[in-house]
Amino acid sequence: MEPTLTTSHALTDSRATTSLKNTPMIKLSEIEKVYQTDTIETVALNRVNLTINRGEFVSIMGPSGCGKSTLLSLMGLLDEPTSGTIEIDGRPVTSYSDKELAKVRNHKIGFIFQSFHLINDLSVLDNVELPLLYRAGMGGKERRQRALAALEKVGLSARTKHFPSQLSGGQRQRVAIARALAGAPEIILADEPTGNLDSVMGEEIMELLLTLHREANTTIVMVTHDESMALKTERVIRFFDGSQVS
Amino acid sequence: MLLSYLKLAWKVLLRRKFFTFISLFGIAFTLMVLLVVVALFDHTVGAHYPESRLDRMTFAQFLHVRYKDGGNMNTPPSYYVLDKYVRTLRTPEKVSIASNFHATPSYVGNRKLDLDLRYTDAAFWQIMDFNFTQGKPFLEADVKAGSRVAVINRSTARQYFGTEAGVVGRTIVVNQTSFRVQGVVEDVPAMRFSSYADVWVPLSTSPDDLQRVQLQGDYLAIILAKSEADVPAVQAEFEQAMKRVPLPDPKNMEYLDLHADRLIASISRQLMSPLTEYKSDGLELLYPILAGLALLFMILPALNLVNINVSRIMERSSEIGVRKAFGATGGKLVSQFLVENIFLTLIGGILGLLLAYVTLQIISGSQLLAYAQFEMNWRIFSWALLVTVFFGVLSGVYPAFKMSRLQPVQALKASGK
Numbered sequence: 001m002e003p004t005l006t007t008s009h010a011l012t013d014s015r016a017t018t019s020l021k022n023t024p025m026i027k028l029s030e031i032e033k034v035y036q037t038d039t040i041e042t043v044a045l046n047r048v049n050l051t052i053n054r055g056e057f058v059s060i061m062g063p064s065g066c067g068k069s070t071l072l073s074l075m076g077l078l079d080e081p082t083s084g085t086i087e088i089d090g091r092p093v094t095s096y097s098d099k100e101l102a103k104v105r106n107h108k109i110g111f112i113f114q115s116f117h118l119i120n121d122l123s124v125l126d127n128v129e130l131p132l133l134y135r136a137g138m139g140g141k142e143r144r145q146r147a148l149a150a151l152e153k154v155g156l157s158a159r160t161k162h163f164p165s166q167l168s169g170g171q172r173q174r175v176a177i178a179r180a181l182a183g184a185p186e187i188i189l190a191d192e193p194t195g196n197l198d199s200v201m202g203e204e205i206m207e208l209l210l211t212l213h214r215e216a217n218t219t220i221v222m223v224t225h226d227e228s229m230a231l232k233t234e235r236v237i238r239f240f241d242g243s244q245v246s
Numbered sequence: 247m248l249l250s251y252l253k254l255a256w257k258v259l260l261r262r263k264f265f266t267f268i269s270l271f272g273i274a275f276t277l278m279v280l281l282v283v284v285a286l287f288d289h290t291v292g293a294h295y296p297e298s299r300l301d302r303m304t305f306a307q308f309l310h311v312r313y314k315d316g317g318n319m320n321t322p323p324s325y326y327v328l329d330k331y332v333r334t335l336r337t338p339e340k341v342s343i344a345s346n347f348h349a350t351p352s353y354v355g356n357r358k359l360d361l362d363l364r365y366t367d368a369a370f371w372q373i374m375d376f377n378f379t380q381g382k383p384f385l386e387a388d389v390k391a392g393s394r395v396a397v398i399n400r401s402t403a404r405q406y407f408g409t410e411a412g413v414v415g416r417t418i419v420v421n422q423t424s425f426r427v428q429g430v431v432e433d434v435p436a437m438r439f440s441s442y443a444d445v446w447v448p449l450s451t452s453p454d455d456l457q458r459v460q461l462q463g464d465y466l467a468i469i470l471a472k473s474e475a476d477v478p479a480v481q482a483e484f485e486q487a488m489k490r491v492p493l494p495d496p497k498n499m500e501y502l503d504l505h506a507d508r509l510i511a512s513i514s515r516q517l518m519s520p521l522t523e524y525k526s527d528g529l530e531l532l533y534p535i536l537a538g539l540a541l542l543f544m545i546l547p548a549l550n551l552v553n554i555n556v557s558r559i560m561e562r563s564s565e566i567g568v569r570k571a572f573g574a575t576g577g578k579l580v581s582q583f584l585v586e587n588i589f590l591t592l593i594g595g596i597l598g599l600l601l602a603y604v605t606l607q608i609i610s611g612s613q614l615l616a617y618a619q620f621e622m623n624w625r626i627f628s629w630a631l632l633v634t635v636f637f638g639v640l641s642g643v644y645p646a647f648k649m650s651r652l653q654p655v656q657a658l659k660a661s662g663k
Contacts, residue, residue, distance in 0.1 A: 078571055079655040099575050106573025117568045117658065121257035126250065133247055134573035183572070 024087065025187060025219045026052040026075050031084035033070050033242075044070040046242040048084070054186070057213045057220045059230035062239035068223045069191055071239070075221060076109050076189045077101045089186070106134050110180030114192035116172045118164040124151065124175050125160040131183040150178040154208060170201035177208060188212070190222040194229060206232060248585065255586035259593075262558065266590075269554055272547035273594025273637055274601055277630060280540060281602035282609070284629050285620045290437045291510045292625075296374040297441055301474045302339075303373065304481060304506040305440055306332060306467040308516060310524045311493075312500045318524065320516075322346060323504055324463030325449070325456040331487045332467045332506075337480045342369035342468045345452065347443045350421045354406055361402060362436075363420055364443035365452045371397075373470045374441050381414035381429030384448055388428075392450040396425035399433045401617065402444045420445055433617035440468055440509070442617075461494060461502065469506055481506050544637065551591075551641035559583060559645045566649055567657030576650035583649065587642030588635060595634030599627070 033045040044067045052058055052075075060068045073079040074086060077093060085094050088104055096104065110131070118127050128147040132138055151157050154174040164172055173193060180188050190209065194202030206229050213220050222233060230236045238246040259266045293300035309323040328343045335341060345365040352359045371383035376397075384395045396418055403410045406418055410430065417424050425447055434442045449456065454464070471480045484506040493499040503524065507515055511527040518528025559566070569579060599622070606620035649657075 073655045076571065078567075078658070079653055099577075102570070102573050102575040102578075105571060109571075111568075111571045113658070117564050119254075119565050119568065121254055121261060126253075129250075130569065131572035133250060134569075134575075134578060179572070 023054050023090070024051045025054040025056070025089055026050075026221070027087040028071075028074070029085045029087075031071075031074060031086070032082045033067070033074065033079070034082045043242050045074070045081070048242075048244055050237065050244060052219060052221055054219055055213075055217045056235060057210070057222070057233045058235045058237060059222045059224050059233040060237045060239060061224060061227070061230050062245075064225075066239040067242040068239050072189050072191050072221065072223050075187075076111055077105055078111075102134070106131060106183060108186050110183060110185035110188045112173070112176050112180050112188065112190040112193045114195040116164070116169075116176045116196075118172055118175055118179075120164050122163075123160065124156065124162050124164070124167070127164065127175055128178045128182050130179060135183065146184075147178070147182050150182040151175075153181060153212070154178045168201075169197050170204060173197060173201070173205050174208070177205070177212075181212065185218070187219045187221070190220065192223055192225065194224070194226060202226070202229070251582050251585045252589060254582075255589045258558075258562075258586065259590060265554055265558060269551055269590060270594045270597060272550055273591050273634070274597035276544060276547045277595055277598025277633060277637075278601035278605060280543065280633060281598065281622075281630055282605050282620075285602070285606055285622070286437075288625065289435065289618060289620055291513065294435075294438070295432065296376045296434055297438060297509070298375040299373070299470065300509060302471045302477065304469045304471070304477060304484075304508055305512045306469070306484070306504055306506050307440070307512050309461055309502060309504045310519075311461065311502045312524070313498055314500045315498070319462070320519065320524070321462040322464050322466060324458070324460045325454070325465045326459055326463070327461060327491060327504070328463075328465055328467045329456070331491055332469070332484065335469070335480065335483050335487060337471070337476065337483045338469045339472045340369045340373050340470045342367055342373050342470075343449065343465055344370050344440075344468065345449070345454075346439075346464050346466065350445075352406065352418070352420045359402075359405055361406075361420055361444040362442065363445045363447065365449045366446050367449050370446070370468065373468055376434075377432040379410070379430050379432060381427065384428050389448040389450050393448060394423065394425045394451055395428040395448065396420070397429040397431055397446045398427055399431055399444055399617075401433050403427075403430050418445065420447075423451070425451075435618045436616035437618060440466060459494075461491075467506075477508070544633065544640075548637055548640045551587075551637070552644050555583075555587065555641055555645040556648065559649045563649075563652070563657040566652060567654050567659075570652075570654035570657060579650045580643075580646040583646035584639065584642045587646070588638035591634050591638035591641070594637070595630055598634070599630050602630070 028048055028050045031045055031048040035042040035044055048071065060071060062068045074081055085092050087093065088108060093101065093104055125147055128150055129143045132143040132146060148157065148160065151160060154177050156171060156174050156178060159167065159171065164175065167175065193209070194205050197205060209220060209222070210232060212218055224230050237244060297303065306328065307322060308320055309327065311319040325343060333341045333343060344367065347362040347364040349360040350363040352361045368384060368386040368389050379400060383397055384393065388395050398418060400410055403413045407413045407416060413427050413430060416427050418427055436442050469480055471477045488504050491502060493502060505515065505527070507527055511529055514529045514532040515527045518531050521531055522528045566579060603622050606622065609615065610618055610620050
């Protein structure tokens with residue numbers, strides 16, 4: 001079941017980019033995710049087929065427990081499906097080893113979490129550098145430069161030596177976005193990035209994501225409960241009870 | 247990356263001060279006890295003053311008689327046995343016979359001094375490496391002539407004469423017998439059972455009947471081989487010589503044995519005798535038992551550390567999830583937590599080393615063990631380092647492995663999204 005492409009933003013890329021835009025970046029085929037305990041079997045995702053194209057900004061909506069976060073975890077290779085295949089940039093990754101999965105996550109994917117998941121013992125700069133620590137052959141100087149550039153993009157250059165506890169919620173989410181950007185991933189997966197923020201801060205973060213999408217043509221998949229935020233993205237995918245409904 | 251791990255490790259330690267204290271206390275205290283025990287052990291059986299040529303020395307200290315009714319007699323041998331069968335050995339460079347030391351009363355005015363007295367021959371001074379601060383040892387001629395001369399240690403000089411200066415030539419009365427002081431030596435620690443005494447006098451001045459034919463007595467032989475490689479040959483000749491010692495009561499006695507053992511083996515032979523029934527020196531049991539006890543002693547705080555580390559690491563599941571999400575492999579995370587744990591244990595190790603140093607100074611200063619001077623040497627330091635790293639790896643591997651197996655999504659969920 002191939003979803004139709006709905007856009008809310010005009011595409012301004014070149015012809016070459018436009019042709020690339022139609023190539024799948026994330027492809028899920030017949031994905032099932034079942035959580036099993038001794039007594040209960042819960043189907044979180046039921047035979048999901050979904051393709052996210054390169055450069056798309058897609059939002060996933062649905063009620064709590066419908067499987068949208070599970071879907072995002074599977075797309076981000078943070079979890080394994082019970083059955084089905086996942087392709088990232090045309091390559092099936094379902095049978096990848098821990099090392100290979102780590103490499104794909106490090107090079108291709110950036111995560112933004114609802115509760116930021118910053119490491120409180122590390123400074124803002126060290127937090128943003130984190131994905132680059134696992135990049136083979138990258139020296140400390142280059143790491144620092146890239147992290148500073150990412151912080152500049154989110155407007156937090158003046159907060160590099162602060163610790164997460166010294167920042168507001170919006171600032172923390174900006175740090176988390178900078179961390180997701182530092183490794184220049186082709187995909188950003190955002191799990192309710194505005195969920196823990198007030199409406200003003202939420203708008204700011206959303207604008208930031210839209211800007212990043214426009215400027216870097218990054219593929220973004222965002223899980224949200226907020227209809228108004230979802231409508232700002234190019235496509236809205238709706239889930240109910242583990243299945244895609246639109 | 248290592249710097250980043252260390253920075254984080256330091257911050258984690260500071261963040262959880264109570265856990266850090268418990269962990270560090272466990273490591274430091276265990277290490278301190280181990281180091282003190284090792285220092286005591288080394289002090290007792292290592293090559294130290296005046297037994298510095300220990301690699302060439304063997305000791306015959308206990309004679310064992312097996313009775314036909316199953317009984318055993320274990321006693322220091324007589325002078326007669328040692329003089330007749332050991333002093334006559336051909337392979338050693340030198341053989342010395344000395345008595346065991348005994349507290350002997352001596353009086354300075356009305357003040358009673360209990361001085362440990364040992365009877366020795368002249369070879370004793372040639373085998374041992376005594377440091378004379380004044381005078382010289384007594385010679386073969388003194389022993390033959392039964393000269394009432396003595397070598398005393400510095401502490402005795404101070405206690406008896408009130409000074410260390412100019413005591414050579416003065417008279418010391420021990421056990422109601424007057425001896426002319428011929429030399430003063432540095433104090434010998436009481437743990438060196440074969441050489442220690444306060445006062446050493448010639449064997450020939452002993453009130454014992456040295457030539458009395460009997461097995462049991464109160465003497466020991468100290469045998470110096472020509473080289474370390476010669477020790478087995480000395481021991482072989484010694485064993486042959488012992489076979490010639492007649493049983494005084496063959497009707498009731500089954501056999502006797504007396505061995506020329508290295509210092510540690512001679513101690514082990516006595517300690518392990520309930521298990522070996524004197525059939526071997528027991529080293530093959532002593533070493534595993536000591537290693538087992540040390541391991542048991544270390545395993546308890548190590549398990550405690552494992553427990554603390556599991557909860558400490560699981561509290562950081564958000565960090566683990568994030569690191570995995572951004573590209574850390576299980577192996578990288580295991581290395582990170584091992585580095586952190588080794589860092590923690592090294593801090594504990596340094597504290598343990600300091601504590602051990604202070605404790606050894608206190609034990610030395612208290613003179614609980616007479617004339618003991620415990621020092622932290624490189625051998626002990628290496629031990630400490632080895633034990634510390636062992637601790638770090640042992641207590642870090644399991645939690646790190648457990649954590650590295652987590653799916654990133656589980657780690658992120660566990661932190662309470």
